[in-house]
Amino acid sequence: MHRREFIKKSAQLSGLIIISPKIDFKLFDVYSEDELTGKRSPELYGKNFKLREEAYLQFNLMEKAAKESGYNIHVVSSYRSYSHQNAIWERKYKNYRSQGLSHEKTIEKIIRYSTIPGTSRHHWGTDLDIVDATKGIPHNPLAETHFNEGGRYRDFKLWLDEHSEKFGFYVVYTNAPDRKGFSYEPWHLSYKPLSKKMLEVYKTFDLKKILQSSKLMGSAHFSNELVEKYIKENILDINPDLLA
Numbered sequence: 001m002h003r004r005e006f007i008k009k010s011a012q013l014s015g016l017i018i019i020s021p022k023i024d025f026k027l028f029d030v031y032s033e034d035e036l037t038g039k040r041s042p043e044l045y046g047k048n049f050k051l052r053e054e055a056y057l058q059f060n061l062m063e064k065a066a067k068e069s070g071y072n073i074h075v076v077s078s079y080r081s082y083s084h085q086n087a088i089w090e091r092k093y094k095n096y097r098s099q100g101l102s103h104e105k106t107i108e109k110i111i112r113y114s115t116i117p118g119t120s121r122h123h124w125g126t127d128l129d130i131v132d133a134t135k136g137i138p139h140n141p142l143a144e145t146h147f148n149e150g151g152r153y154r155d156f157k158l159w160l161d162e163h164s165e166k167f168g169f170y171v172v173y174t175n176a177p178d179r180k181g182f183s184y185e186p187w188h189l190s191y192k193p194l195s196k197k198m199l200e201v202y203k204t205f206d207l208k209k210i211l212q213s214s215k216l217m218g219s220a221h222f223s224n225e226l227v228e229k230y231i232k233e234n235i236l237d238i239n240p241d242l243l244a
């Protein structure tokens with residue numbers, strides 16, 4: 001039984017009045033560290049992609065509305081586990097190292113677009129990368145130029161700007177000039193009604209310890225400075241609408 005149900009049941013039985021605590025403790029029961037770091041999969045929905053139920057249902061509605069406006073949404077990526085993210089991490093790590101980059105430069109280069117395993121919002125089942133497949137899918141669908149003026153997804157991007165938030169989906173890594181961390185990702189949307197709460201919980205974890213004690217390729221080079229900057233910029237410097 002979930003804590004909330006338990007409290008409700010207990011209150012019904014005893015006739016007590018429950019006063020809400022200041023901290024929403026039920027969040028901590030719902031989203032564990034293993035779950036938010038991708039090590040334990042939540043219940044996921046979807047056929048060609050995977051999301052949590054509420055995000056999945058809302059996404060279906062947005063997809064339908066897009067279709068009515070002439071856009072055929074294609075999901076490039078949705079839920080990713082820790083091991084999936086680690087496979088991406090290791091592939092990029094080996095690639096940059098083989099080009100002669102130092103460990104520090106390798107990490108710096110990977111974290112322009114890719115996350116350190118355990119810190120991806122794709123672990124949450126609320127975030128996804130989408131494009132419009134109406135005119136086919138190019139070999140590099142997730143490129144900013146496609147979404148900019150004159151790009152193949154420009155009209156779709158304008159449609160998303162106007163409609164996606166009504167369905168709960170927000171751009172995470174915006175093109176705000178003063179934003180740091182990951183580069184602009186117009187394709188990456190997050191289902192705010194769930195992910196805002198998840199970030200609140202995620203922030204309470206000892207992320208520095210989690211990262212420095214991880215046995216990832218290159219994690220011996222996760223200095224205090226690097227990890228602190230990563231948390232501040234890559235994890236927390238996102239669209240302010242997802243924090244408020």
Ligand SMILES: [Zn+2]
Binds near residue numbers: 077122128129188
């Ligand atoms: Zn993404």
